[in-house]
Amino acid sequence: MTVGVRLDEAAWGLLHQAMDVYQHDARAVARLRHQVARLEQPLRIAVAGPWRAGKSTVLNALMGEEVAPVEGADGVFTWYEDGPSPHATAYPVGQPPQELTVVKSATGMRVDLGWRVGEVRDIVVRWPTRALRQVTFIDTPALAAVDEQGHAPVLDRVLRDSDAVLFLSRDGRDSDLRVLESARDSVVGQAAPVNVIMVLSRADEVGGGRIDGLLTARQLARRHHRDPRVGALAVNVVACSGAIGLAGRMLSEADFAALATLAGASRAELEAHLLSADRFVRGELPVHLDPEVRAGLLDRFGLFGIRLATTLVRGGFDTRVTLSAELIRRSGLTELRESMTRCFVDRRDTLKARSALAAVEALVRAEPVRGADELVAAIEQILAGAHEFRELRLLVALRNARLGFDAELAAEAQRLVGGDGVGLAARLGVEHEATVQRLWEVAADAQWRWRDRAEDPLLPLAQRRGAEVVVRSCEGMLAELAAGGR
């Protein structure tokens, strides 16, 4: 749905232009070739965050299986790619790649790294799963706090190697935001924060394990999202309890049976035993449950998860499938996946083009040669000219409420430029199965209204410019509809 030059073509052209400029530098050419190849590969999404933010848990929850982390792989980037059979390869520094043994388990797999820490930089795990068809996940080491020079080496590599980032934070505290801010010093990086979703992980721990903790976490996420400082860093903020989500996705019949047994006890009786983890494992439960089963439940669900699950079972989610679905929904995992689809997967081309631009910019900065200025100019031209980036910039401006649109208009503009998803239906705010005729009508109407706004001399310039971008998006949609697409 693009009018004018396509962004991915522009990125491809830029990479080849850069290859011409750097033709005498074999290393640079290799890097650029790698970038060209990346344009065709699945989208790379890195899961990054500070120490014990729940990176591997969120990753497992997204894949629906227990595959992360690789045992003993501290400080290693672990790549999860789609593959025909389970397979793991370690890439030690300065040594040939080494196959690792993969042990399949009931709930996923275990990879053990027989290496000493520090020698291995990357582990590539191939794992046949649907979740990896379109994306490659990267499990990253803990982000350290920003050092004196304002650098965060791990985050730099994360941003270099991935197209999009799930930034995990327990509570979105200042020091976490500072780490993320430190990475925004390039032209491409400043253009639009489109590649980061902030995840308030461990949402189940909010409110000290109260039963409404996840709801509160969701409110917190919304509050963060409205915060201009966060809005400048992340395209969306989602509260998600990786642990509950994973437990929901992997809910086995045995677990369900145990939970159902627990739910069978009276609420008051059970409550006393769910006061603390110790009491739950060691106490005398009113119903019979093996201590090992209890420990297993506690390990997978956490105390909060057990409280939530028993409440849900009592509340009518009394089959494994419904309970699983409700747990996943409540954990925020559904929202996270939707958000990822909307912000990352649907914008795959934009994100990849962005990575390519960033890579060329980094190269030009690191090794300025003759003709590099033209490359920088080309990058800026693409950033300024590509309608996708203009839409993204408008989105950021709308989020920061810089333009001064009232809330309703801002919401509509946001929807039209793809803030709620880039599909035609999502942009136009109509039901999924609407006819082409209806889409056309809505799009044309939106175009007229926003054109009026763009040409209204009474409005401030910034608002008129914003409206122009919206008009352009509407025109694009109409063009796509005219071409017969949906």
Place this chain on the structure above:
Amino acid sequence: MAGIWLDVLDEIARTCNTHGRGDLLQTVRNKRAQLLDPKLRVLVVGEPNQGKSQLINAIINAPACPVGDGRTTVLPTVVQHAEAASAAVVQAPQVSGRPAAGTSAATLVERTPLALDQVAAGVSGTVGRRPGGGPAYVEIGLPRALLAAGLVLVDTPGTDQAAALGGAAEVAASTRADAVLLVSDSTRELSVAELDMLLHVTRSQPNVVVVQSKTDLVADWRAVAERNRQHLADAGVAAPLIPVSATLRLRAAATDDRDLNAESGFPALIARLQRDLTGKADHLARASVQAVARTVVEQLAAPLRAELATQEAEEQSGPISRLHAAQREVDELRRCSTRWQNTLADEMADLLSDIEYDLRDRTRQILRAVDEAFDTADPLVAWDTFADWLERSLVEAAEANHEWLIQRCDWIARRVAANFNRYGYDVLPPWSMTMPADLGDRLPDLERPRIDRFTTGQKLFTGMKGSYGGMLMFGLATTLAGMPMINPVSVGIGALFGGKSIRDEGKQLLRRRQATVKTAIQRHVDEFFVRIVRDCRDATRQVQRMLRDHFTGLTEELQEAIVQSFRSAKQEADTDVALRDQRQREIRLKMTRLAALYEQSQQLTGARSTPVLLEPRA
């Protein structure tokens, strides 16, 4: 018991006073007032969302501090005893400088009473605080037995940065607290930031307890506690770790369940706080005083140590180095003096020989010219012109020679003076040597040598003598031919002979005249040479003497100045060394006193163990 630590504290205050450190004195005075206050001020710190407010609520069994998700506590909250539940926002006025004294600050603060249902809004900073005012805090009064015993709990906004701790309000400063509780929840081990914060706090506050909250949430909190203790030991933080669960405690209070209360871990924490409260006047105060002594002694000793260090570094600068420089100057002058004297003597000797040679060369040239001239010329004819020429040549030679002498002397004077260049004192003597105007007159007079003239009589006589022999010889020969003795032939021959002998005699006489003149001129020139050389010598000697006198005078002048400065430098250095020694003694004395004070304060807490240690030896 209170007396001992109070004495030490007063001693510390006196030391601060003598060191002129008003700031430290104020700190010590504050500490003194704080220690004498029977209340126990407990500061609760930690990262956000660790359950700090909930911990306070659980300690006093009342929902005093608002608990929420996300950031709830924005203003520090002081929970203390009151007859009836009350709350107020206390805000200090915006102060540009520090308040002059603690008393005036207390009267200046602004108290805004809060309704009890507005406490949450007050703590989140949205109610009761005047924008643009100074740091504010919320004060909550509750009628609780534990609080009535003197416990004051201070809740702080969460932060993971040691520097930000208590930065906003003085009420949340760890120095004003008697104990600090660092709250870290059981879902993870202590983070690097938390350990940093602990290290920061323990520097000013010895009484720190790590509270591991939320033990109800996770099953393996014991393992976490164990690892946390290990982390504390590794970081060198001597803080006990108490695992607690506020949820269990509040639940236990609600249901009056003693077992649950015991399980919550709070009895241990409260026992610890109560022990601190009762022991505040004793061991806690001792520990505090010890900590105060440490910081004060460190702060006081640091500048002293720095001064000592700089003094040692300054050995090479200042008056001592000036003395060394003066010493070097004196030596240099001595060397300079020898140098210029040598230069003068050498140059003068050279000059003399050069001048002599030059003059000899010039006279020799004149003599050669004379020789050549009188090889052909007849002194009789040429004398007068010659004498003029000779005199002119000699005068010219003498003048050129003298000219050169003057130049050389001038050059020598400059060379010698160059030795004084570094003093900026290269003064030339007032130059008096000029070309004597009467140089020509001083030459010896050229006496006209006695020259034999060839007189007419002599010619006649010589001619006669020559013609006689010829005429006789040929007369005799012609007689054989029958001619008379005197015939025309013999007469003619005689005349020829006579003429020849006259010519011969004339030549001989000429040669003799020439020789005579040459000898006379040679003698004259020799005489001239000797006289001129003597003149030159005299002049040279005069110059040498004059230069010597001049430069000796100069040297003496310089020496006097340099020695004077050397003397003053020496004097200065001596006084400086004396002063420095005195200052060093003072510093050492102060350091010793500080060490003694430190020792004394250390014994406050060591007193209980020291006798045990000493007994076996005694």
